[in-house]
Amino acid sequence: MPGKIGVFPAAGALGTSTINHLAKQVPASDLVLVARKPETLAELARAGATVRQADYEEPGTLDRVFDGVEVLFLISYASIEIQFRFEAHKHAIDAARRSGVKHIFYSSLGFAGDLEKSSVAHVMGAHLKTERYLAEGLQGADNHNRITYTAVREGIYSESFPIYTSWFDPGNPPANGEVTIPHPGDGPGVTWVKRDELGEATAKLIADYVRDPRGFPYLNRVLLLSGPREITLKETVEILGRAIGKPLRVQETPVDEFVKLPQHGRKFFYHGIDLTREWATAWDAIRRGETAVVSPLLGQILGREPESFETTITALYGSGN
Numbered sequence: 001m002p003g004k005i006g007v008f009p010a011a012g013a014l015g016t017s018t019i020n021h022l023a024k025q026v027p028a029s030d031l032v033l034v035a036r037k038p039e040t041l042a043e044l045a046r047a048g049a050t051v052r053q054a055d056y057e058e059p060g061t062l063d064r065v066f067d068g069v070e071v072l073f074l075i076s077y078a079s080i081e082i083q084f085r086f087e088a089h090k091h092a093i094d095a096a097r098r099s100g101v102k103h104i105f106y107s108s109l110g111f112a113g114d115l116e117k118s119s120v121a122h123v124m125g126a127h128l129k130t131e132r133y134l135a136e137g138l139q140g141a142d143n144h145n146r147i148t149y150t151a152v153r154e155g156i157y158s159e160s161f162p163i164y165t166s167w168f169d170p171g172n173p174p175a176n177g178e179v180t181i182p183h184p185g186d187g188p189g190v191t192w193v194k195r196d197e198l199g200e201a202t203a204k205l206i207a208d209y210v211r212d213p214r215g216f217p218y219l220n221r222v223l224l225l226s227g228p229r230e231i232t233l234k235e236t237v238e239i240l241g242r243a244i245g246k247p248l249r250v251q252e253t254p255v256d257e258f259v260k261l262p263q264h265g266r267k268f269f270y271h272g273i274d275l276t277r278e279w280a281t282a283w284d285a286i287r288r289g290e291t292a293v294v295s296p297l298l299g300q301i302l303g304r305e306p307e308s309f310e311t312t313i314t315a316l317y318g319s320g321n
Helices: 013-022 038-046 083-099 122-139 158-164 195-211 233-244 281-287 297-302 309-317
Strands: 004-008 031-035 050-053 069-075 103-109 148-154 178-181 221-225 249-252
Touching (some): 122 148, 158 309, 178 233, 221 297
Parallel strands (some): 004 069, 103 148
């Protein structure tokens, strides 16, 4: 009997999207969904999915939670901190190995340019360490515990624009029309990509592997799924302005002033540490072109042109929405 497909954590936005698309391609009974709050997955459980409880922040809960799973979609721990985040991933990978998982799809992030192995973005640090850990696992002598992998660098979500635009709120735009960030707004920019299309493509990759593991073309590879074109931060802000019917513009500010802006509050606090300054390295990475690479792979997997940033934003925030 073939093994099952596991998803952990299964209750977040990317996980939910991927599961919804997977459920169109495989029976719900083939899914093992692992979440911190399993009760949020009650509907899928009723449809036949196996639902289990585990929490990144409690490593002991991961032991044997992936038993019976052949393919695991491991979604990254939600933090920009590096070492704690990497250790969380490492615990999950080690638990998967002990449970006999054969292949891991890991949700990495679309920084680091054209599949490069370094980044100036602090937020990319744990992803790069996790990618290396997955690759190093192939070099062990014990074939029984060796796991193949596919690291999917999920492009920068269109829906995540607030964290790159100083927590811009379309429902409460600044009176002066200024979006204050430590960046002038010019190129290179970002290849924004709709989150649900990332979920759809990731589900297709997983289903393709399950159907033909030996013929799967992305074994032990890092992939980049990007949007269809590069958009500068200036264009990004202008698109947001058109969607809400209010002219907007980028106002550059030094990092020392940016970290003091009141709208950040405690949004970048992790385990009691303020990482706002570390987060600001994302704009350094954008400036270097790390998020400007257009990869054709997403369109090839979807079989269509990915949705544009403007289309996604207009659907979310355009007049009448």
